[in-house]
Amino acid sequence: MTEGHQGLLQPANLKALGWRNFFDTQVIEIERADCTPARVIAVHRDALVVHDGNQELRLQLERQWSKTTSHERPTTGDWLLVDANRERISRMLSRESVIKRVSAGVDAGQKTQEQAIAANVDTIFVVTSANDEFSESRLERYLALAHNAGIQPVVVITKCDLIQSGESFRDRTLALTDVPFTLVNALDKTTFQDVYPWLVGGKTIAMMGSSGVGKSTLLNTLAGTHIQDIGDVREDDSRGRHTTTSRSIHLLDNGALMLDTPGIRELTFAFGQETLSEMFKDIEDLIPQCKFSDCVHESEPGCAITAAIGAGKLDRRRFKNYIKMLEEESEHTQTIDENHLEKRRYKNRKLEPGPRDSKKKKKRRI
Template sequence: MIENNQLQAYGWNQHWDDVLSRHFANASENLSPARVIAQFSHSYSLMTESGEHSAVVTGKFEFNAAKRGDYPAVGDWVLVAQLPNERRSVIHAVLPRRSAMVRKVAGQVLEDQIIGANLDYLFIVNALNLDFNLRKIERYLIAAWESGAKPIVLLTKADLVDDPANFASQVEQIAPGVPVHVVSAHRDQGKEALQAYMQPGNTIGVTGSSGVGKSTLLNWLAGEDLQHVQGIRESDARGRHTTTHRELFLLQGGALFMDTPGMRELQLWDADEGIQHAFSDIEALADHCRYRDCRHENAQGCAVLDAIEAGELDAKRLANYRKTSRELARLARKDQAGSAKSGQKSARAKPSKPRPRANQFADWDND
């Protein structure tokens, strides 16, 4: 195993040693591993064996990159050549990712964007103010489950409501198998429940809308001001994008915390497995429907509709499930049509079957 305290502090372990041996056994001796700790428009900050370096990709790397998702992302392990007598490196390759939170880029372009790579946990942050929205949390859970990281829901700003436990109960009903924690940095409440995730070497990503308190959460968990924070417009709970780029911070206890800019919208990507996990209660009910192709709309013998009638399932949850499934399937067809028109195989579809694609949150159903 590579013996370097700096790299090990940033998460290098036996798994990555094995990946390096398996995939890059013939790599030049001049190349060494480093972790991407910040990403800017055309450059990166890395933690290397000799400390923090700025970096760019090689011309060959850029030429061979077929899509945005091929480029390094924050959290990636990369192979670099360090420039002599300088605090700069050149990135030659990205090690295969263990996990990655991915979304579709904004607009009509069918292309992926890596929010964070090699995450152990993903904190889905929702504030207990006007931002609170169960439908939004469901969509973030889809992306989280698809990422390969373990989702955790954090309800921040618990000091703003009289009964935060009621909000936590609502989230638990739409997040089967996902831990839900209520926290307040203002009151220093709930930190002890997060310590189980904050172990040395663990990488924790955080995602959510602007103004939910992600940077405040970072500063609170770190015990120091690592990120500047601003207030929000109380009239609509909109944040001001305090964080402008993705960055990985090493906390004093040894955990790694990835802060990300707030999202005004999240478009899903490769989400068929994620939707099965996020709506596992509906998927389980559907197994008992009379017809295998039941649409859960009006068929007699539909176990899902029976559960709604019995008060065991929220009709809004089913509506969001159906809506998301339709939109993902529709965008998958657009992807296939675009690939057929260009005469190329879709780079975003797995060979076995077409993959559902994206969904925009412009018309969330508010509770």
């Protein structure tokens, strides 16, 4: 076990860590002789904890990774090829899926950019709780994140033992989405009957949600041992304090791989225009029915949106969340595109010949 990391149960082989044909076909013959595949199971500030199916290794991120953008660097869940001495990263394999957020400067002096927070995930448990923390707008954001990443979401509502009936939370979830969901007591395995079918050997499940919703408790109960510390929840707003401080993978007894993430209070994700169009199809089908093509959906006559809200066919909260997410996506896309353009210009400037290069000295004839 590496320092500062709760070790995995000993996997039998790479397949137990999630290795499959998608990754195997990326490895060329010479690499099979000189390199070993290893999966990133934890990320620290200056190093990675990886597992090669036999042992955990701590690898330093070398200087060349600092020249890449944040989402191009290895993150928890990535597969790497490690040299024969198991000391250096040869290269990172292409990802089957990746969960990204928008970060306003991951490192000091950096601009807004996309940051990969987990890779090669099969299922996302969107964890919320049956109290004031439950938020339809927040759930829509997590569902958009899963949709954009091409990952199956499952809504897990914890703390059902603290309420008389979960019907209201069940109804509120069904009003948003048709994805699978379940209500559980994170301390009681007998309430996990709808959770276990997703815990398949070799599959990676990422748990995402706000601080205090019970992600660490759920993980500890599933593992049958203490893996993550548990924090208190403030009574005034049902919010918790961060106890999970880094993203890490844990192997359960049945072979499933649980990827725990810190609570994310600012849900700033790169949703994707196509994702928003599919998730809010009901709204985008109404917009062309407005009388005016430049309708801003406030007080204009003939507005199909305000008419639907007035008739109770569209939730005003849902429409406002759609507009907010749409504006964020537009702003983030523009900012990230500008960053990419600036990076290309910088590279081009470095490639341009300098004054000395352009004025070659002529040899004097004797």
